[in-house]
Amino acid sequence: xxxxxxxxxxxxxxxxKGAVQSAISEAExxxxxxxxxxxxxxxxxxxNGRLVEYKANVKIAHTD
Numbered sequence: 029x030x031x032x033x034x035x036x037x038x039x040x041x042x043x044x045k046g047a048v049q050s051a052i053s054e055a056e057x058x059x060x061x062x063x064x065x066x067x068x069x070x071x072x073x074x075x076n077g078r079l080v081e082y083k084a085n086v087k088i089a090h091t092d
Contacts, residue, residue, distance in 0.1 A: 031089050034059065038084045044070050047084035055088045064089040
């Protein structure tokens, strides 16, 4: 089995978990057999002292 790793950024207005899931959902559109995800970094946009958009940089492992 050959494993490939792709890096993506997921975004969510609600949570970092949602941002990770967003990245996985987007990856599923073009990648087969996703087997793992590594969260590399969490960031967020802030407006008027409030978090308004959560972002997750992830590495997604998938097989052919």
